[in-house]
Amino acid sequence: MMSDLAPLLQRFFTDKLDRHLNASPHTKAAYADTFRLLLTYAQQATGIAPSALTLADLDADLIGGFLQHLETDRGNSAATRNARRAALRSFFGYASYRAPDAIATISQVLAIPAKRTKTTLVSFLTAAEAEALIAAPDTRTWLGRRDRLLLHLGVQTGLRVSELVSLRVGDLQIGPHSQLECVGKGRKQRVIPLQKNAVQLVTAWLSELPSAPDGSLFPTSTGSPLTRAAVGKLVARHVHAAAEQCPSLAGKNITPHTLRHTCAMSLLHAGIDTASIALWLGHANIQTTQIYLHADLELKRRTLERVAAVDERPPARYQASDALIAFLKNR
Known part of the structure; x- marks a missing residue:
């Protein structure tokens, strides 16, 4: 079976990134690097050469394994993982309109969630x-x-x-x-x-x-x-x-x-x-x-x-009336 991935990926770069988004060289280089890493990982995982891979080969299990590989084997941070995931989502979103036969696989890949990252304060100079x-x-x-x-x-x-x-x-x-x-x-x-x-x-x-x-x-x-x-x-x-x-x-x-x-x-x-x-x-x-x-x-x-100081004395404990206690006991 002829690969449907190679021509689709090439059109993603020339059609979407170049013609429609007019993406910067830095963005295109980052996306290209993501797919080089993915295709290399897919070849190791499946034994199929990158040029022979099909869209169906890049299922949710393989993509999930690739994202985990980035963190465990390459030592990437969760933020870098999420940036790679964003590049993949952009491609699979593009593919969803051009490869309807693979919509089930594409939908499962698009459903892979981003990983929560720790929010750190920005570093700046005095x-x-x-x-x-x-x-x-x-x-x-x-x-x-x-x-x-x-x-x-x-x-x-x-x-x-x-x-x-x-x-x-x-x-x-x-x-x-x-x-x-x-x-x-x-x-x-x-x-x-x-x-x-x-x-x-x-x-x-x-x-x-x-x-x-x-x-x-x-x-x-x-x-x-x-x-x-x-x-x-x-x-x-x-x-x-x-x-x-x-x-x-x-x-x-x-x-x-x-x-x-x-x-x-x-x-x-x-x-x-x-x-x-x-x-x-x-x-x-x-x-x-x-x-x-x-x-x-x-x-x-x-x-x-600018905020007025609050009373430093500890607040008094709330004392409920007997009628209120009785009401709550009967609920």
Whole structure:
């Protein structure tokens, strides 16, 4: 029997992800990685080559086993498992309209629930920690000046690391109202104003780069754009250096995304409402921004100070009347 999976999976990428959703390269790479892992697991479990697998072979038992394999054998977190599951659900939802003969198998796969994850408070830097991190790169070197600007913009603009490394020289507008433009998740474009100190750093940095508008704002020494992995390494390196001046950094797990959280928390501390913060960060759903309210202990303390103190005496025990007791006994 000819495989119905291979052509369907190819159409999912070219038709749904490319043509209908206009998915980002990062999204398509994540989905492709999910299916490479799945097909490799399915081959080991069934002995069938990936190109010969059928949609019926990917039943709920196999998909459930694959998701469990991610956690037990690959050591993935529940959140990563759920992200892989979301990619699979997107494909099987697409397949449900194009492979009606396999609707029973598809329905069972779509019924596989997400795994509950532990909600943790977001990690962010205090003002002193952020200043120490930004000051860590050695600005006597070209790479140091590049890294300092990257860290500064990460904290001031709250861009995702993928948005930072995608910035081009032409995305910055320096003038009376300096700003940068970026394209974020869902191909949504947004404009972010720049503070005066950021403008000074940007202006100095642009003078060291070729004037081509499509040139990378944060290139490597060879001229190619920085990768997300490279940004992760340079953040870790500068955190280690900054910890000598600011020891509290050593006790935190700091990633490039921590810079984004730091920006959000600074906006919150400045009294900016969550709807405006959601627009600034490019959140599609304002509920995503609520995590910063839960993480802001200082905001909770200020809220508590506005609440009148309650009587510290223990409340008196309620004494029911005899008539009420009699009523309850007769129920």
